[in-house]
Amino acid sequence: MDKNEVRESTVIAMGMNGEGVLKDEGKVVFVPFAMTGEKIRYRVLKTSSNCTYGKVVEILTPAEDRIRPKCPVYGKCGGCQLQHVRYATQLKIKEDNIANCFRKIAFSDVKVQPTVRGENEFGYRNKLQLPISVDKTGKTIIGFYAENSHRVVPVSDCPINAVWTADIISAFNEYFDLTGIKGYCEETHTGDIREIAVKDVKGKLIITVVATTDVLPFKEKLLEILQNKVKYTFALYLNVNTSHNNVIFSEKFIHLYGNKDFGADMLGIRYRVGVQSFMQVNDCVAAKLYSMVNTLAEADEDTVIIDAYSGAGLMTALLSKRAKKAIGIEIVPEAVNLANALASQNGLSEKITNYQGKCEEIMPDIIEREKANGSKIVVVLDPPRKGCDLKVIDAVKNSGADKIIYVSCKPSTLARDVGLITGTLCHDGSKIEKSETVNGKYIINSVRPFDMFAQTKHIETLCELVRSE
Ligand SMILES: C[S@@+](CC[C@H](N)C(=O)[O-])C[C@H]1O[C@@H](n2cnc3c(N)ncnc32)[C@H](O)[C@@H]1O
Structure with a gap:
């Protein structure tokens, strides 16, 4: 197989980036905008011993679920990868990708629940x-x-x-x-x-x-x-x-x-968003996600919620309502100021403490203090794409929390971190590898995708971990 060669083959699977995957002359070839089952003619763009990339020249037998993309620059712009795929099939592709990440990265077989979707498949981004x-x-x-x-x-x-x-x-x-x-x-x-x-x-x-x-x-x-x-x-x-x-x-x-900023309302919580604060890109799906996190947390008046990577504090406030108290941890000072204002605006200041700093630096002490107080702990993790620092993972793993609820926008880092928490993976401070024996304190109770990013390869996933004993 040479660069620029035009070849024919059939796509056998979908990759993590929404591309078609095929095997040709013993090589795994990734071809964007091709779908499982399609016979395609493709040009070899780049080939190495590890992997080969191709570009569709012609779809010879289109998949039944192939549709005409809405956008005139689809395929040129890098924003969307799945507009050519019927929406229900997009969801199936992402669900399979999540299960594959857990299997390949965390050595865990998980049942991925049906995706929670938004009201709109287009026009949803804020x-x-x-x-x-x-x-x-x-x-x-x-x-x-x-x-x-x-x-x-x-x-x-x-x-x-x-x-x-x-x-x-x-x-x-x-x-x-x-x-x-x-x-x-x-x-x-x-x-x-x-x-x-x-x-x-x-x-x-x-x-x-x-x-x-x-x-x-x-x-x-x-x-x-x-x-x-x-x-x-x-x-x-x-x-x-x-x-x-x-x-x-x-x-x-x-x-x-x-x-300077604007206020809004979600699930009965009034909040303000400033120029630097993080906000989920899809209001409708975010509301469904937060509501599910709140349900899974099962907080009561004895529960202390530790909400790590808490942004502008909306979820912290929602979670605090049924709990004894909630602790938010967030790195961006402006977001912490907004979170404090949000707590006060909603009459929840007594129940919420927001810390500004890096989770990896301040969360272990916060957990130790709550443990020493004998608190019933629920941990919520919502890190950026790169996932959690190993110090955060270790602290959470040994927190004694009743539940760990992990919200993730990247299945591969979610699978890695959950593997470390459940014990299918271990680390020596830097290198992560498969554990010889698995005796983690937590097991996976549910994995549920939320389609925050329709038409793209991205997916939000909610993973609920409970104590194994
Ligand atoms: C995916 S967002 C989640 C925000 C919030 N939970 C929400 O739903 O709006 C991740 C947040 O983590 C913050 N962050 C990133 N690295 C951090 C770190 N090392 N320690 C604490 N917060 C961090 C970001 O500023 C961002 O607000």
Whole structure:
């Protein structure tokens, strides 16, 4: 098999990234946008002893579940990987991927429950991030990155994002055309504007322009255009980012217009979202997820909830209502301030303590203190994609908690961390390997996906662990 060779084969499975997987001449080949059962003609893009990547040239026999994608730049933009797949089949693919991760990474056979879905398969995202660049002619372009690249694919709308997306893009295009402001070029580190980010807090928008300058050029013009084109209340921030790396935001946010943050309501909890606070991208699925976490926690007036990676504190507040108290741990100071304000706004300050810091640094002591108090503990973990630090895993494993509820947006790190907690995996401080004998203090009680990210390869998973004795 040589690079650029065009070959024919049949797809036998779906991979973790939503791509088709086939075996050809003894090699495992990954082909994006191909589906299980399809006979395809594909071009070999890259081949090595480990794996081979191909590109579809022609679908010879399409799968029954193949559908026409909604988006005109689907396949070019890296945002979605599964728009060509009927929605019910997307869910099945993701459920299988979760089970495979547990089997291959954690050596655990788990029954994955049917996915909890949102109301909308499109238009569900409340968070938009648009890189700004320049094309070959020097024109400023707004778009999304191509898969695994920093090449911007220009777009005028996005079907998985909220209805205001086209208006935002159109407004910024007008602003760039009228003012001649240049998008950022990553190679030469030239240009004024790097990114536009928008958060939708239940119909109120926080718009952030990431620029290389301390002052937003033609600010009044931009405000005038946004007021004409975007029929929503909005706030405007400038983020000053002069770094030469890929990190989107610097620490320096400057409030330019409108409210500093916005309030909303979910499951009876009033909360505020600021420019830096994390929020789940799909409000409908997030509400279902939080509600399920609350049900599984089974907290009563003796329970202490330790909510690690607690963000702006919405779940902490919800969990605290039935518990004796809830402890939130979060690294971002602004999110902790919002979480404290949220606790007070909901009359829950007496029941909630929010700590600012790294879970790996402060959580072990918090657990030890609650253990020493004889508290009945429930731990909730909701880490970023990379999962939990080993110090967090060890502390949780030995916490004596009645339950551990792990919310994850990456099945592979979830499987790894759960394997370590249940004892199918062990570590020596850095290297993780399969345990010789399994005698963990916790077992998996349920694994349930929540489709927070329809049309994409991503999935949110809720894993409930209970004590083994
Ligand atoms: C997936 S979010 C979950 C937030 C929250 N549970 C929610 O549902 O909105 C992960 C959160 O962990 C925070 N975080 C990341 N690394 C952390 C660390 N080492 N220690 C504490 N918090 C961390 C992030 O700032 C983010 O708010």
